Amino acid sequence: MSRKPKIIVFDLDYTLWPFWVDTHFTPPFKKKGSVIVDAHGKIIHCYKEVPAVLKRLSDEGYELGVASRTSEIQGANQLLNLFNWEQYFKYKEIYPGNKLTHFSKIQKASGNDYKDMIFFDDEHRNIVDVNKLGVTCIFVRDGVSHTVVENALKDF
Numbered sequence: 001m002s003r004k005p006k007i008i009v010f011d012l013d014y015t016l017w018p019f020w021v022d023t024h025f026t027p028p029f030k031k032k033g034s035v036i037v038d039a040h041g042k043i044i045h046c047y048k049e050v051p052a053v054l055k056r057l058s059d060e061g062y063e064l065g066v067a068s069r070t071s072e073i074q075g076a077n078q079l080l081n082l083f084n085w086e087q088y089f090k091y092k093e094i095y096p097g098n099k100l101t102h103f104s105k106i107q108k109a110s111g112n113d114y115k116d117m118i119f120f121d122d123e124h125r126n127i128v129d130v131n132k133l134g135v136t137c138i139f140v141r142d143g144v145s146h147t148v149v150e151n152a153l154k155d156f
């Protein structure tokens with residue numbers, strides 16, 4: 001049997017959704033019918049397969065987390081809530097700064113080793129930093145999808 005990670009952690013901007021939450025949209029965000037809009041009524045989408053990917057990983061028993069260095073902390077949390085993803089994320093570390101901090105908090109809270117974690121991010125600097133801890137880091141080019149996650153879990 002192949003080895004499996006215990007915790008799967010995702011960046012937010014350009015990993016779960018195709019924008020920077022601190023610059024592309026204006027909070028507060030809200031639901032308008034079935035869509036999510038910003039303060040100017042601009043419609044906000046995540047990457048298409050992300051809701052299904054999160055549901056599946058959660059159903060399969062993985063613990064999921066978020067590590068984002070956005071300065072738009074409130075807006076990011078609002079979106080997690082409006083997308084209905086709060087149910088999936090046991091660990092939420094959302095604040096500016098080096099992601100070594102984010103991961104050290106996840107490690108302490110979970111009691112799991114870094115080697116049992118996998119991390120998806122679109123920024124090279126974060127991959128380099130978090131990789132030093134022994135976390136398996138996956139560079140994401142066009143957002144998280146079923147294929148991206150499946151390949152990463154296969155190679156873990």
Ligand SMILES: [Mg+2]
Binds near residue numbers: 015
């Ligand atoms: Mg990002």
